[in-house]
């Protein structure tokens with residue numbers, strides 16, 4: 186059984202928030218993390234975004250079917266809107282707001298690319 190990693194596409198004023206994961210296999214990703222036992226995707230998304238960015242969010246629609254990250258992990262991505270706060274750089278090396286037309290899949294982690302496409306084409 187793969188463990189689910191939840192990525193959150195936080196959208197504000199038409200822009201989507203991306204976090205940079207450094208390293209040789211690095212790239213832009215959606216803030217988020219592993220869903221813990223007993224948690225729903227939505228609960229994990231709320232917890233991770235609170236921990237990583239000090240933001241309160243409302244989780245919205247799924248951006249499509251899951252994508253394999255590896256044998257061990259599978260990525261689910263949801264849209265979300267901010268209920269309170271401004272993103273704080275706590276765990277990531279860099280945060281950036283992208284307009285949909287600025288999104289370039291090749292700068293993103295491989296598993297994220299179909300979701301990036303969905304964000305660019307499905308407004």
Ligand SMILES: Nc1nc2c([nH]c(=O)n2[C@H]2C[C@H](O)[C@@H](COP(=O)(O)OP(=O)(O)OP(=O)(O)O)O2)c(=O)[nH]1
Nearest residue numbers: 190192214215216217218219254258260294296297
């Ligand atoms: N958070 C996040 N992780 C992603 C995305 N795409 C993607 O391939 N991953 C991968 C990177 C990691 O190998 C894996 C787990 O993510 P994580 O945020 O829990 O990773 P981590 O290893 O830095 O965290 P941790 O165990 O130290 O808490 O998922 C994404 O969009 N967001």
